[in-house]
Amino acid sequence: xxxxxxxxxxxxxxxxxxxxxxxxxxxxxxxxxxxxxxxxxxxxxxxxxxxxxxxxxxxxxxxxxxxxxxxxxxxxxxxxxxxxxxxxxxxxxxxxxxxxxxxxxxxxxxxxxxxxxxxxxxxxxxxxxxxxxxxxxxxxxxxxxxxxxxxxxxxxxxxxxxxxxxxxxxxxxxxxxxxxxxxxxxxxxxxxxxxxxxxxxxxxxxxxxxxxxxxxxxxxxxxxxxxxxxxxxxxxxxxxxxxxxxxxxxxxxxxxxxxxxxxxxxxxxxxxxxxxxxxxxxxxxxxxxxxxxxxxxxxxxxxxxxxxxxxxxxxxxxxxxxxxxxxxxxxxxxxxxxxxxxxxxxxxxxxxxxxxxxxxxxxxxxxxxxxxxxxxxxxxxxxxxxxxxxxxxxxxxxxxxxxxxxxxxxxxxxxxxxxxxxxxxxxxxxxxxxxxxxxxxxxxxxxxxx
Amino acid sequence: xxxxxxxxxxxxxxxxxxxxxxxxxxxxxxxxxxxxxxxxxxxxxxxxxxxxxxxxxxxxxxxxxxxxxxxxxxxxxxxxxxxxxxxxxxxxxxxxxxxxxxxxxxxxxxxxxxxxxxxxxxxxxxxxxxxxxxxxxxxxxxxxxxxxxxxxxxxxxxxxxxxxxxxxxxxxxxxxxxxxxxxxxxxxxxxxxxxxxxxxxxxxxxxxxxxxxxxxxxxxxxxxxxxxxxxxxxxxxxxxxxxxxxxxxxxxxxxxxxxxxxxxxxxxxxxxxxxxxxxxxxxxxxxxxxxxxxxxxxxxxxxxxxxxxxxxxxxxxxxxxxxxxxxxxxxxxxxxxxxxxxxxxxxxxxxxxxxxxxxxxxxxxxxxxxxxxxxxxx
Numbered sequence: 001x002x003x004x005x006x007x008x009x010x011x012x013x014x015x016x017x018x019x020x021x022x023x024x025x026x027x028x029x030x031x032x033x034x035x036x037x038x039x040x041x042x043x044x045x046x047x048x049x050x051x052x053x054x055x056x057x058x059x060x061x062x063x064x065x066x067x068x069x070x071x072x073x074x075x076x077x078x079x080x081x082x083x084x085x086x087x088x089x090x091x092x093x094x095x096x097x098x099x100x101x102x103x104x105x106x107x108x109x110x111x112x113x114x115x116x117x118x119x120x121x122x123x124x125x126x127x128x129x130x131x132x133x134x135x136x137x138x139x140x141x142x143x144x145x146x147x148x149x150x151x152x153x154x155x156x157x158x159x160x161x162x163x164x165x166x167x168x169x170x171x172x173x174x175x176x177x178x179x180x181x182x183x184x185x186x187x188x189x190x191x192x193x194x195x196x197x198x199x200x201x202x203x204x205x206x207x208x209x210x211x212x213x214x215x216x217x218x219x220x221x222x223x224x225x226x227x228x229x230x231x232x233x234x235x236x237x238x239x240x241x242x243x244x245x246x247x248x249x250x251x252x253x254x255x256x257x258x259x260x261x262x263x264x265x266x267x268x269x270x271x272x273x274x275x276x277x278x279x280x281x282x283x284x285x286x287x288x289x290x291x292x293x294x295x296x297x298x299x300x301x302x303x304x305x306x307x308x309x310x311x312x313x314x315x316x317x318x319x320x321x322x323x324x325x326x327x328x329x330x331x332x333x334x335x336x337x338x339x340x341x342x343x344x345x346x347x348x349x350x351x352x353x354x355x356x357x358x359x360x361x362x363x364x365x366x367x368x369x370x371x372x373x374x375x376x377x378x379x380x381x382x383x384x385x386x387x388x389x390x391x392x393x394x395x396x397x398x399x400x401x402x403x404x405x406x407x408x409x410x411x412x413x414x415x416x417x418x419x420x421x422x423x424x425x426x427x428x429x430x431x432x433x434x435x436x437x438x439x440x441x442x443x444x445x446x447x448x449x450x
Numbered sequence: 451x452x453x454x455x456x457x458x459x460x461x462x463x464x465x466x467x468x469x470x471x472x473x474x475x476x477x478x479x480x481x482x483x484x485x486x487x488x489x490x491x492x493x494x495x496x497x498x499x500x501x502x503x504x505x506x507x508x509x510x511x512x513x514x515x516x517x518x519x520x521x522x523x524x525x526x527x528x529x530x531x532x533x534x535x536x537x538x539x540x541x542x543x544x545x546x547x548x549x550x551x552x553x554x555x556x557x558x559x560x561x562x563x564x565x566x567x568x569x570x571x572x573x574x575x576x577x578x579x580x581x582x583x584x585x586x587x588x589x590x591x592x593x594x595x596x597x598x599x600x601x602x603x604x605x606x607x608x609x610x611x612x613x614x615x616x617x618x619x620x621x622x623x624x625x626x627x628x629x630x631x632x633x634x635x636x637x638x639x640x641x642x643x644x645x646x647x648x649x650x651x652x653x654x655x656x657x658x659x660x661x662x663x664x665x666x667x668x669x670x671x672x673x674x675x676x677x678x679x680x681x682x683x684x685x686x687x688x689x690x691x692x693x694x695x696x697x698x699x700x701x702x703x704x705x706x707x708x709x710x711x712x713x714x715x716x717x718x719x720x721x722x723x724x725x726x727x728x729x730x731x732x733x734x735x736x737x738x739x740x741x742x743x744x745x746x747x748x749x750x751x752x753x754x755x756x757x758x759x760x761x762x763x764x765x766x767x768x769x770x771x772x773x774x775x776x777x778x779x780x781x782x783x784x785x786x787x788x789x790x791x792x793x794x795x796x797x798x799x800x801x802x803x804x805x806x807x808x809x810x811x812x813x814x815x816x817x818x819x820x821x822x823x824x825x826x827x828x
Contacts, residue, residue: 097675099671102637102639102668103667103668104639104640104667104668105639106639106717106718106719106722107633107637107718107719108719108764109719109720109764125765126764126765127765157534158533158534159536160533160534160535160536311530323776326618326624326776327617327618327624327776327778329617329620329622329623330622330623330626330627331622332621332622382627382631382633384624384627384628384631385627385628385631385633386633386719387631387633387636387637388637389633389636389637389671389675390675412673412674412675413671413672413673413675
């Protein structure tokens with residue numbers, strides 16, 4: 001071990017510096033130097049690389065006849081609405097035909113489907129949660145091992161767009177912009193002891209670059225790393241700096257353009273649910289999340305692409321996705337609603353992007369995604385009828401080798417609680433059954449397990 | 451043939467279904483009463499004509515957002531702002547006109563377009579005559595009958611006159627797709643049961659009794675997402691939903707019944723209500739596979755119809771206005787249109803009809819109907 005950098009120092013996973021009196025911390029990914037010779041466990045403790053769990057939500061479901069694969073097993077087909085996942089199919093499994101068993105409970109439109117999947121039972125009233133969402137149960141089981149117990153993100157830009165909750169009144173609000181997510185994760189954790197009102201300026205942070213602030217510490221570390229780790233670190237810092245540049249562009253006044261004229265001031269608009277904005281914000285947030293996961297800032301996350309009863313809309317259109325699912329006529333030639341279905345395709349493309357980003361981050365002997373387990377889900381199958389029968393569910397990642405992706409499992413009307421039970425067991429919870437009332441089950445889904 | 455002393459048979463008869471004997475507690479019990487066959491509805495939906503739904507030369511009905519554009523624009527902008535902040539703006543908010551779905555007289559009549567021309571429509575000839583709008587026919591108010599897909603004339607279905615020019619009821623639109631999804635059966639809180647008593651021959655029997663009643667539980671689904679047959683389903687605990695049995699007959703596999711009033715419990719999604727269908731008749735085919743497919747023709751009480759359409763709630767938040775907007779009508783408009791197309795049950799004093807002929811298409815699969823009260827008494 002070189003003088004100046006002790007093993008203990010190497011095993012920490014953050015660089016530190018200061019900006020205007022504020023402490024700045026930049027997390028580090030799992031470099032080879034932290035790992036054993038196989039690259040599958042931490043050298044210091046022998047513990048495996050951490051497993052992460054997340055959910056990815058998209059609102060208003062799909063068209064069952066165009067989404068559900070017809071073939072089961074590994075050789076499953078990709079119907080039209082699953083075509084966007086073709087590029088990542090080796091990373092994920094498709095679960096079709098799993099349902100919320102209502103058993104006499106009323107289907108609370110756009111709520112029962114998502115609460116039922118996440119809590120393991122049909123809610124009995126609009127204020128009822130059958131239990132905590134199971135991401136909470138997983139983070140509880142993991143304990144406070146990371147800086148953030150979990151991270152919630154809404155590409156819709158609405159903080160209340162979150163389904164992660166310990167109870168109906170204890171909801172984990174979402175981060176609403178890529179910049180706020182970035183600032184929360186990579187920004188200074190400074191508290192002014194005198195003023196109590198000091199808010200770090202994210203503009204100043206990104207312009208100075210968090211990386212430059214910690215440059216001394218960074219140089220010390222790099223000098224002691226092997227070639228592979230230096231390349232890994234360079235790749236990581238490059239990705240981080242690219243994000244900083246993107247934020248800087250967002251915050252900078254654009255240069256004057258001769259052809260540019262100032263249009264009339266538009267009417268007041270809410271936080272944008274324009275699908276183009278949501279797609280762009282989702283991709284940026286996913287990149288930030290990937291770095292946060294790689295730096296072990298959190299091990300549980302919940303990403304919301306669109307809300308239940310999705311309010312996404314196309315530019316210039318007053319009809320949002322949810323409205324279209326009810327009010328757009330089905331094209332008799334196509335057999336589906338073309339406008340509403342466009343939003344389904346946007347969702348599937350965004351999900352594929354999400355998976356691709358996690359799969360692009362090297363980690364240990366594989367990728368970040370290999371150490372993740374992510375469940376994509378929606379609150380309805382056919383949104384027009386608010387159906388909670390045959391909900392669309394996909395599972396991405398390998399959970400550190402515990403899950404085998406690339407399979408289609410047909411639930412044949414079984415409760416979605418089977419999915420929740422299986423994923424909790426994969427994440428290490430010692431439970432043999434889960435769910436409430438008619439949804440309670442002790443049958444995990446062995447087909448997706450390694 | 452019907453033996454009227456069947457009620458005491460109770461649970462045992464239900465379990466034995468149409469068999470002549472059953473084994474109970476190791477002893478064979480002889481059953482002398484006529485067979486009782488139970489069924490549960492696997493489909494039950496208002497008729498939407500697909501091939502020839504009829505024309506709407508004056509266009510389709512407008513919604514409140516068309517009638518009150520400024521107030522709706524103000525409301526929707528506020529609603530978006532409040533939702534983004536984590537709040538909720540009720541549909542009966544004062545930024546909008548008074549909610550006519552809760553109080554139909556709170557708004558002036560905006561007018562309502564009915565389907566007045568010909569169409570090919572399912573249904574039954576409920577009044578026994580080919581009616582014309584030029585004059586009242588028998589016990590009903592003046593109306594034009596339809597022709598059905600088999601060319602039968604005299605089809606009474608004023609419900610389609612009412613809803614035929616409502617966007618959400620046109621082919622391929624909201625209600626059509628809802629019915630195709632069959633969620634009204636698959637995800638409802640209560641199933642609908644049917645019992646046939648005294649059916650000795652499924653092809654020809656000149657005296658049977660048919661009873662429709664609500665169940666106390668939903669249907670069970672099988673692995674291919676179809677309603678499971680041959681399962682036990684308990685009748686609803688409230689005898690209000692055990693309707694009177696109708697006398698009927700089967701001729702060449704076609705089952706028909708005499709009129710009887712029906713109350714059917716419905717609880718699903720935003721609706722917790724009951725259907726009140728008056729003078730309901732059945733015409734159905736009894737299949738070799740044990741299934742029954744057919745039509746319930748009836749007169750739908752207009753006050754109940756307005757309630758079923760518009761009394762929608764999530765918790766204590768009324769959703770009728772939202773639902774009407776999605777379906778494509780104004781509550782104030784449809785309220786005033788209902789009496790204009792009503793063709794049944796004229797008020798004895800005013801002569802104004804109080805019910806609207808309609809048709810509900812259904813398909814039933816065999817089931818074991820359990821009558822808890824009888825079983826407990828036994």
